[in-house]
Amino acid sequence: xxxxxxxxITERKRGxxxxxxxxxxxxxxxxxxxxxxSAIDEVQLAARFGxxxxxxxxxxxxxxxxxxxxxxxxxSTMVSNIDFLGMPAYFDALxxxxxxxxxxxxxxxxxxxxxLIRERQAEFSAAVAAQDALAMIATNADFHSAIAAAGRNAxxxxxFDRLLGEGRRMLRLYYQSYEDRLPPxxxxxxxxxxxxxxxxxxxxxxxxxxxxxxxxxxxxGRLLTRNDRLDIDL
Amino acid sequence: xxxxxxxxITERKRGxxxxxxxxxxxxxxxxxxxxxxSAIDEVQLAARFGxxxxxxxxxxxxxxxxxxxxxxxxxSTMVSNIDFLGMPAYFDALxxxxxxxxxxxxxxxxxxxxxLIRERQAEFSAAVAAQDALAMIATNADFHSAIAAAGRNAxxxxxFDRLLGEGRRMLRLYYQSYEDRLPPxxxxxxxxxxxxxxxxxxxxxxxxxxxxxxxxxxxxGRLLTRNDRLDIDL
DNA sequence: TCCATTTTCTTTGTCGACAAAAAAAATACA
DNA sequence: TGTATTTTTTTTGTCGACAAAGAAAATGGA
Numbered sequence: 001x002x003x004x005x006x007x008x009i010t011e012r013k014r015g016x017x018x019x020x021x022x023x024x025x026x027x028x029x030x031x032x033x034x035x036x037x038s039a040i041d042e043v044q045l046a047a048r049f050g051x052x053x054x055x056x057x058x059x060x061x062x063x064x065x066x067x068x069x070x071x072x073x074x075x076s077t078m079v080s081n082i083d084f085l086g087m088p089a090y091f092d093a094l095x096x097x098x099x100x101x102x103x104x105x106x107x108x109x110x111x112x113x114x115x116l117i118r119e120r121q122a123e124f125s126a127a128v129a130a131q132d133a134l135a136m137i138a139t140n141a142d143f144h145s146a147i148a149a150a151g152r153n154a155x156x157x158x159x160f161d162r163l164l165g166e167g168r169r170m171l172r173l174y175y176q177s178y179e180d181r182l183p184p185x186x187x188x189x190x191x192x193x194x195x196x197x198x199x200x201x202x203x204x205x206x207x208x209x210x211x212x213x214x215x216x217x218x219x220x221g222r223l224l225t226r227n228d229r230l231d232i233d234l
Numbered sequence: 235x236x237x238x239x240x241x242x243i244t245e246r247k248r249g250x251x252x253x254x255x256x257x258x259x260x261x262x263x264x265x266x267x268x269x270x271x272s273a274i275d276e277v278q279l280a281a282r283f284g285x286x287x288x289x290x291x292x293x294x295x296x297x298x299x300x301x302x303x304x305x306x307x308x309x310s311t312m313v314s315n316i317d318f319l320g321m322p323a324y325f326d327a328l329x330x331x332x333x334x335x336x337x338x339x340x341x342x343x344x345x346x347x348x349x350l351i352r353e354r355q356a357e358f359s360a361a362v363a364a365q366d367a368l369a370m371i372a373t374n375a376d377f378h379s380a381i382a383a384a385g386r387n388a389x390x391x392x393x394f395d396r397l398l399g400e401g402r403r404m405l406r407l408y409y410q411s412y413e414d415r416l417p418p419x420x421x422x423x424x425x426x427x428x429x430x431x432x433x434x435x436x437x438x439x440x441x442x443x444x445x446x447x448x449x450x451x452x453x454x455g456r457l458l459t460r461n462d463r464l465d466i467d468l
Numbered sequence: 469t470c471c472a473t474t475t476t477c478t479t480t481g482t483c484g485a486c487a488a489a490a491a492a493a494a495t496a497c498a
Numbered sequence: 499t500g501t502a503t504t505t506t507t508t509t510t511g512t513c514g515a516c517a518a519a520g521a522a523a524a525t526g527g528a
Contacts, residue, residue, distance in 0.1 A: 014308070014487090014488055014489075014511060014512080015307050015308060015488095015489095015510085015511065017511085017512085018511090041479080042479075043478095043479075043480095051512075051513090052512060052513045052514070053480095053512095053513090053514095054288075054511075054512055054513070055511075055512070057292075057480095057481090058292075058295055058511095061292055061295050061296060061299075062295060062299055065296055065299035065300070066299070071480095073249050073481095073519090074248065074249060074479080074480060074481075074519045074520065075479075075480075075519080075520060075521080076479075076480090077479090077480085083388075086388055086389075089387035089388060089389060089390075090389060092387060093387060093389040093393075096334070100330070152323065153323040153326060153327060154317075154320055155320075155323060155324060155327040155393075155397065156323075159327075159393045163389065248480090248481060248482080248517090248518055248519070249480085249481065249482095249518095249519090251481085251482085252481090275509080276509075276510075277508095277509075285482075285483090286482055286483045286484070287482095287483090287484095287510095288481075288482055288483070289481075289482070291510095291511090292481095305510095307489090307510090308488080308489050308490065308509080308510060308511075309489080309490060309491080309509075309510075311509095311510085
């Protein structure tokens with residue numbers, strides 16, 4: 001239970017502490033560095049970040065608002081468990097949002113959106129080349145988030161971001177089991193999506209978005225069913 | 235600027251304060267009792283609720299997380315403005331969610347869901363009969379929220395709830411202008427939706443959900459275009 | 469040894485106070 | 499009178515402390 005982090009007690013700007021804690025904790029949760037169900041201690045965090053409990057608490061309240069942590073009244077706070085029972089519902093929503101955001105991007109994107117999207121794709125491609133699983137997962141989410149932003153619908157975009165966040169945890173689970181393998185054809189599929197968006201081909205963007213989403217869902221599904229099969233000979 | 239509320243300084247249970255403040259403030263914002271853009275003073279709220287700033291602050295952080303208030307760093311906190319520019323995007327998302335949630339309710343509802351839905355519909359019907367605009371708006375949102383809950387997709391449900399909340403503000407704006415008129419055929423449309431859900435008629439539920447949503451969108455649209463026409467003779 | 473009760477410990481929820489930041493008011497100067 | 503600078507006021511962000519609520523440990527009796 002020892003804390004092996006470089007306790008940086010640097011002078012911070014007033015108001016920046018909450019964002020610092022929030023961002024870091026969010027990343028640690030989504031990368032499964034903090035495992036689902038593990039306890040979160042305010043006092044310990046306060047010591048780690050060199051600040052009082054108040055800003056820590058605010059960050060935790062925000063994380064709780066996004067469902068990333070759960071708070072038992074008067075008792076412990078913990079990292080939310082991954083809701084396996086709710087996974088069909090999750091995948092349903094995820095695929096729909098893949099479709100909708102890609103479709104809208106084809107309709108509403110502007111020239112500079114494509115620059116940003118290509119930048120994200122480059123980062124994703126680099127992460128794949130480097131076989132960096134964590135980076136792949138994060139940059140993949142960033143790529144689709146950029147697509148969603150180009151769709152110019154803030155409601156879909158924020159909802160999609162939330163779904164993608166939750167997805168990061170599941171994908172991390174996947175790559176934790178099957179150590180850092182290459183994702184099959186995601187890079188190419190991303191290129192196809194970019195092309196359809198740029199061509200303003202709405203129907204094609206819709207189709208690709210749906211196919212891309214279903215592809216990911218299937219991949220996770222395969223993992224889960226495979227994990228169920230233990231070494232039992234019949 | 236005087237505060238004319240019955241300052242109830244009753245003993246509260248530990249931990250209940252935040253929810254109290256959050257719920258009340260949320261209702262006041264959505265009912266436009268707190269007008270968009272108006273300032274929110276933590277100290278004043280603390281005095282009003284007879285508690286310290288800490289729980290008030292937590293409630294505000296949660297409201298900010300839902301986008302109902304905006305916080306300028308180090309400076310004022312205020313009720314979020316209604317984003318008129320983003321309304322097409324909002325309506326797009328709203329109609330889609332009407333469709334999806336109604337469709338899923340037809341697929342996945344259980345017997346006791348219908349009881350709750352009928353209860354909400356009764357409350358809505360009563361509010362219409364009483365010509366109570368605020369109650370109509372709130373109970374209408376509750377009705378569709380119950381439909382969404384029956385659809386058994388927590389992701390859609392929470393997203394839809396957020397959209398319906400924002401919609402309460404716009405509808406309130408509507409009924410504020412055209413003082414407390416009867417909504418045309420919403421009660422009947424709700425009945426049709428209930429019937430389709432009960433019959434598990436997915437296609438019909440989808441169609442009705444879409445139509446219901448578009449109907450509301452059109453109605454708000456009519457108001458807005460009408461408001462644009464001032465007393466100018468050509 | 470097992471169970472019920474009491475005591476201690478841990479962690480949260482709330483409080484009052486104070487310092488930083490920005491705005492508003494006051495002052496000085498032309 | 500108008501503008502730049504200083505001072506005051508207002509409001510937020512952070513802190514340390516303490517009390518409440520459970521959980522865990524200790525105690526006592528059979």
